[in-house]
Amino acid sequence: MHVYNSLTRLKEVFQPLVEEKVGMYVCGVTVYDQCHVGHARVMVVFDTIYRWLQTLGYDVSYVRNFTDVDDKIIQRAQLANVDIDELTQSMIDAFHSDMDALGCLRPSLEPRATTHMPEMIEMIQALIDKGFAYVCDSGDVLYAVRKFEQYGQLSGKNIDDLESGSRVDVDHHKRDPLDFVLWKQAKPDEPSWDSPWGKGRPGWHIECSAMSCKHLGTTFDIHGGGMDLKFPHHENEIAQARAANGGEFAKYWLHNGFVNINAEKMSKSLGNFFTIAEVIEEYDPEVLRMFILSTHYRSPLDYSDAALDDAKKGLDRLYETKRKLGEAPITKLPQRFIDAMNDDFNTAEAMAVLFDTCRGLNKSNDDKLRGEFFAMLEAFNLLNHDADDWFQGEAEDTSAIDKLVQERDAAKQAKDYAKADSLRHELLTQGIVLEDTPEGTRWKKA
RNA sequence: GGCAGGGUGGCUCAGUGGUACGGCGGGGGAUUGCAAAUCCCUUAUUCGCGAGUUCGAUUCUCGCCCCUGCCUCCA
Numbered sequence: 001m002h003v004y005n006s007l008t009r010l011k012e013v014f015q016p017l018v019e020e021k022v023g024m025y026v027c028g029v030t031v032y033d034q035c036h037v038g039h040a041r042v043m044v045v046f047d048t049i050y051r052w053l054q055t056l057g058y059d060v061s062y063v064r065n066f067t068d069v070d071d072k073i074i075q076r077a078q079l080a081n082v083d084i085d086e087l088t089q090s091m092i093d094a095f096h097s098d099m100d101a102l103g104c105l106r107p108s109l110e111p112r113a114t115t116h117m118p119e120m121i122e123m124i125q126a127l128i129d130k131g132f133a134y135v136c137d138s139g140d141v142l143y144a145v146r147k148f149e150q151y152g153q154l155s156g157k158n159i160d161d162l163e164s165g166s167r168v169d170v171d172h173h174k175r176d177p178l179d180f181v182l183w184k185q186a187k188p189d190e191p192s193w194d195s196p197w198g199k200g201r202p203g204w205h206i207e208c209s210a211m212s213c214k215h216l217g218t219t220f221d222i223h224g225g226g227m228d229l230k231f232p233h234h235e236n237e238i239a240q241a242r243a244a245n246g247g248e249f250a251k252y253w254l255h256n257g258f259v260n261i262n263a264e265k266m267s268k269s270l271g272n273f274f275t276i277a278e279v280i281e282e283y284d285p286e287v288l289r290m291f292i293l294s295t296h297y298r299s300p301l302d303y304s305d306a307a308l309d310d311a312k313k314g315l316d317r318l319y320e321t322k323r324k325l326g327e328a329p330i331t332k333l334p335q336r337f338i339d340a341m342n343d344d345f346n347t348a349e350a351m352a353v354l355f356d357t358c359r360g361l362n363k364s365n366d367d368k369l370r371g372e373f374f375a376m377l378e379a380f381n382l383l384n385h386d387a388d389d390w391f392q393g394e395a396e397d398t399s400a401i402d403k404l405v406q407e408r409d410a411a412k413q414a415k416d417y418a419k420a421d422s423l424r425h426e427l428l429t430q431g432i433v434l435e436d437t438p439e440g441t442r443w444k445k446a
Numbered sequence: 447g448g449c450a451g452g453g454u455g456g457c458u459c460a461g462u463g464g465u466a467c468g469g470c471g472g473g474g475g476a477u478u479g480c481a482a483a484u485c486c487c488u489u490a491u492u493c494g495c496g497a498g499u500u501c502g503a504u505u506c507u508c509g510c511c512c513c514u515g516c517c518u519c520c521a
Contacts, residue, residue, distance in 0.1 A: 042521045161448040226521030310470045348460050352468035362484055417479060435482045
């Protein structure tokens, strides 16, 4: 298997540190608000990677964090006049419900920042001891970026360029404008934890370094997240972990592309986002998963209703085939599909194999193809609905429809086509489309 | 300004040193009482522009144009 490593900007052969085992850390979300389609992409992408690694036989430890202490959380809680724990817990619940809907497996572990204070404090202390961090006049602990020689390796930036183009207001307590905070002094009415530097809370970057190292070891295989986290978040994670522990940190860095709207990044700050919850009111969550998997994970993905409609139609095509086949045993994956997935998780190419197989099955119900078809669907975790439910909706009273269908069938048998067509038209006005098959007439929602 | 990633048919999205995958859509045909679904054929003289390397480039190199992102929090 080959993966594209953002750190080297090369497609590399994937070779885990320990035979048969993979440690994978993915940056999760800050739990202050509902997740949008951009978040959905990370989660579906890494869920698919997680599943694929398991398919290849790896024993995968998949760790994805929750940032549950942060400025935005504090603000939001104050604004809504709710307890911070209440807010974060409700957002975690919402997140889990989104992930379940999208068919994402729960990671092996979902650590929360607030339950890892000792680890973070220990790492910060190590950084101070080794001369990579300092306590500034304001009492905050800062990371001295210039002490870490490889700073900028991941993002391909050099410190001097960063400074000249810096948009950051210079904090005069900092020795260098690029230094970032490891531990913030508590302000009144903010949640805080005791530390050697007084009551305070951790900076964002230290959370991920501390939690990933705690749960996966100081050196592990894969670190993933959205492209926007590359700098400064992941750059800082590397600087922290490597300086504190010595040695390497994550071996392979995987970054997924953004979800765009009208060629612009979907983001909270631009306000051009759709939450997952909003989208799945209109579309089955599987449509969103299909939409995400139809493009390579590193490419930009343009979100639009038309794009989701296309994804839905593709799914319809697949479900037509499933409806015809019924349930079937899963056999092995076709080699072309395996090759595509092994080539940096090329789901778009793999999807082409799925559709080719679909066409093959529509031509002839071949045992081999049938088993492969379902094996691919399992790898993608798609088509989990019963085919009839997909087209007709679940648990609805369809007796009125069935009655009209029967009436039309009778008319059709009697060759009273005028009546049959008028009944069919009547159903169509209700959004019901009929299909006459050798096995009889069936219907679906338009 | 620095850095990163893009520009492939009507839309979308893969890919390759020897004229291009799949999905959606359009056109034609088969099937059907007619449809729907499905199948077949068709829909890019060509992969942003210019030059170079090569027997041959969309794919490699260089230059240019355009787009997006990161450089503050961001998946």
